[in-house]
Amino acid sequence: MESELKSLVQALRDFAQARxxxxxxxxxxxxxxxxxxxxxxxxxxxxxTEAQSRSLDPEKRAEVGxxxxxxxxxxxxxxxxxxxxxxxxxxxxxxxxxxKYPAPLDPPA
Amino acid sequence: MESELKSLVQALRDFAQARxxxxxxxxxxxxxxxxxxxxxxxxxxxxxTEAQSRSLDPEKRAEVGxxxxxxxxxxxxxxxxxxxxxxxxxxxxxxxxxxKYPAPLDPPA
Amino acid sequence: MESELKSLVQALRDFAQARxxxxxxxxxxxxxxxxxxxxxxxxxxxxxTEAQSRSLDPEKRAEVGxxxxxxxxxxxxxxxxxxxxxxxxxxxxxxxxxxKYPAPLDPPA
Amino acid sequence: MESELKSLVQALRDFAQARxxxxxxxxxxxxxxxxxxxxxxxxxxxxxTEAQSRSLDPEKRAEVGxxxxxxxxxxxxxxxxxxxxxxxxxxxxxxxxxxKYPAPLDPPA
Numbered sequence: 001m002e003s004e005l006k007s008l009v010q011a012l013r014d015f016a017q018a019r020x021x022x023x024x025x026x027x028x029x030x031x032x033x034x035x036x037x038x039x040x041x042x043x044x045x046x047x048x049t050e051a052q053s054r055s056l057d058p059e060k061r062a063e064v065g066x067x068x069x070x071x072x073x074x075x076x077x078x079x080x081x082x083x084x085x086x087x088x089x090x091x092x093x094x095x096x097x098x099x100k101y102p103a104p105l106d107p108p109a
Numbered sequence: 110m111e112s113e114l115k116s117l118v119q120a121l122r123d124f125a126q127a128r129x130x131x132x133x134x135x136x137x138x139x140x141x142x143x144x145x146x147x148x149x150x151x152x153x154x155x156x157x158t159e160a161q162s163r164s165l166d167p168e169k170r171a172e173v174g175x176x177x178x179x180x181x182x183x184x185x186x187x188x189x190x191x192x193x194x195x196x197x198x199x200x201x202x203x204x205x206x207x208x209k210y211p212a213p214l215d216p217p218a
Numbered sequence: 219m220e221s222e223l224k225s226l227v228q229a230l231r232d233f234a235q236a237r238x239x240x241x242x243x244x245x246x247x248x249x250x251x252x253x254x255x256x257x258x259x260x261x262x263x264x265x266x267t268e269a270q271s272r273s274l275d276p277e278k279r280a281e282v283g284x285x286x287x288x289x290x291x292x293x294x295x296x297x298x299x300x301x302x303x304x305x306x307x308x309x310x311x312x313x314x315x316x317x318k319y320p321a322p323l324d325p326p327a
Numbered sequence: 328m329e330s331e332l333k334s335l336v337q338a339l340r341d342f343a344q345a346r347x348x349x350x351x352x353x354x355x356x357x358x359x360x361x362x363x364x365x366x367x368x369x370x371x372x373x374x375x376t377e378a379q380s381r382s383l384d385p386e387k388r389a390e391v392g393x394x395x396x397x398x399x400x401x402x403x404x405x406x407x408x409x410x411x412x413x414x415x416x417x418x419x420x421x422x423x424x425x426x427k428y429p430a431p432l433d434p435p436a
Contacts, residue, residue, distance in 0.1 A: 018212035028154040028162035038147035039257030045137040059121035066213035069202035103127040148366030236430035246373035246380035247370040256365035263355040287420035311396035321345040
């Protein structure tokens with residue numbers, strides 16, 4: 001991971017330590033919290049049509065961005081606990097996905 | 110965002126385009142898919158104790174890493190669709206959280 | 219289904235109709251909403267230990283009950299839309315589960 | 328609750344006891360499992376349009392019914408652990424919802 005993600009991870013460690021939250025931050029609990037935040041993100045979209053979801057107004061877009069940040073922050077914390085390099089894991093998963101869903105020979109126009 | 114995230118985002122765009130998946134990738138659908146992947150991540154932990162979740166064996170840890178990658182890949186795609194800078198959003202959310210949960214004056218020993 | 223569930227389903231139909239919510243209540247959207255409510259339920263437990271979750275105080279228990287009601291109400295509405303008998307589906311799933319997870323010959327003492 | 332739900336709950340108790348699953352079935356874990364099953368239900372809908380979700384073919388509808396059964400079975404088990412009457416909780420929640428979302432005076436035609 002590059003420096004901006006590393007500095008976020010360090011800030012999250014400091015934040016949790018200053019509040020003595022480490023005992024709560026088992027991977028089991030962080031995975032729960034991540035899933036809860038993902039649902040809060042989904043909640044913003046649940047009654048929108050797909051078309052509406054493609055053209056959010058600025059206020060809604062800001063709210064959605066804050067929920068996405070929550071998901072990201074838990075993802076970074078969980079990765080840190082488990083010593084997983086998120087960017088590396090993502091690259092490897094894309095290779096798996098490319099095999100699982102081969103692109104058609106004639107790409108879409 | 111730094112170059113490694115930008116290159117992941119570009120790879121995801123190319124991947125979706127080569128498969129003509131763009132019509133499916135409304136923010137509403139991406140938020141659903143992200144939430145489903147977060148639950149698949151949680152599933153690995155649901156019957157573990159917190160202590161067990163802190164000491165995963167290598168095989169389980171690899172499976173968990175692959176699920177985290179799925180969450181991350183959808184998060185990056187959703188951010189790309191909505192033109193949200195995930196790292197910037199995360200930094201701003203940490204400032205909000207610091208106000209919401211002030212650290213105690215006497216930090217834990 | 220017996221009469222108490224049938225009367226709940228009818229009340230939910232009347233409720234949605236009086237508010238002209240039918241256009242929003244596609245099965246896709248109801249499944250999203252159900253998933254969001256399930257996460258709100260989970261949120262009550264995310265930082266508790268398992269032991270704490272086994273002895274909720276009355277106030278927390280009431281809050282949890284209200285979240286469970288939300289999940290149940292969306293489940294009933296989705297079943298109604300898809301013309302699925304929830305109790306019958308549950309009975310059939312238990313038979314499937316009994317084959318998938320056979321009970322040990324020597325039952326636990 | 329009427330007899331059909333009571334008999335389902337009793338069957339679930341017997342099922343868990345015969346497999347010695349009780350130690351795993353803390354409310355915290357059951358809420359996680361319920362949330363995971365709700366996401367598996369959502370997964371069936373994530374790439375469908377709302378219109379497609381309103382006209383599932385029989386095979387898909389059966390799969391969706393089985394996922395709904397999983398959600399229901401965990402909901403019943405969690406309610407049993409917490410000594411919550413699900414039908415009663417649902418009725419009370421509908422009264423709360425009626426206050427929160429008052430019906431318009433002129434109902435939709």
